[in-house]
Amino acid sequence: MDWEAEKNKMQREFDNALSNAVALWALADKLLMPTLQNRIVDWIHWGRVKAKIVPTAVLNDVYRCTGPGSQLRRLFVENCARGVPNEWYLKHPEQFPQEMLLELATYFSVNFSVKGQAEEKESFHVKVMKLFPNDVKQAQLTPSRMETHESSRG
Numbered sequence: 001m002d003w004e005a006e007k008n009k010m011q012r013e014f015d016n017a018l019s020n021a022v023a024l025w026a027l028a029d030k031l032l033m034p035t036l037q038n039r040i041v042d043w044i045h046w047g048r049v050k051a052k053i054v055p056t057a058v059l060n061d062v063y064r065c066t067g068p069g070s071q072l073r074r075l076f077v078e079n080c081a082r083g084v085p086n087e088w089y090l091k092h093p094e095q096f097p098q099e100m101l102l103e104l105a106t107y108f109s110v111n112f113s114v115k116g117q118a119e120e121k122e123s124f125h126v127k128v129m130k131l132f133p134n135d136v137k138q139a140q141l142t143p144s145r146m147e148t149h150e151s152s153r154g
Contacts, residue, residue, distance in 0.1 A: 014047060015057045022058055025072050026065035041075055054083040056095040063097040077103050081111070 021040050028036040059076060066072050081104060
């Protein structure tokens with residue numbers, strides 16, 4: 001068996017074990033067994049560190065069987081915020097429940113400060129291709145001219 005196949009097999013086994021751990025955590029929550037819940041959190045953390053990945057494949061399970069404010073949700077949001085590469089969100093959007101993404105956005109806004117200065121508004125402008133650079137001058141739109149321009153459209 002080649003290394004890639006072995007890695008994929010290990011990943012599937014880890015995801016399956018995590019899915020079972022999430023279900024057990026939810027059951028322990030219903031049965032009011034916080035010590036078991038804490039052991040499960042410790043095991044999930046240990047597995048994540050050992051595997052050197054953030055297990056995003058189980059996020060739908062986590063959000064299906066827990067409620068807002070759940071410690072298990074908080075664990076996964078924090079792990080995603082600190083360990084998921086930005087391209088992963090676009091490559092695997094099906095792994096991220098909408099509610100989780102909202103909690104992640106809140107986590108970012110609370111826990112990470114903006115570095116450096118804000119970008120100038122011009123950095124968000126769409127590039128304009130000038131067809132007749134010497135003959136046509138682009139109209140300068142001030143906020144008041146923008147309002148009259150918009151109202152003449154409607």
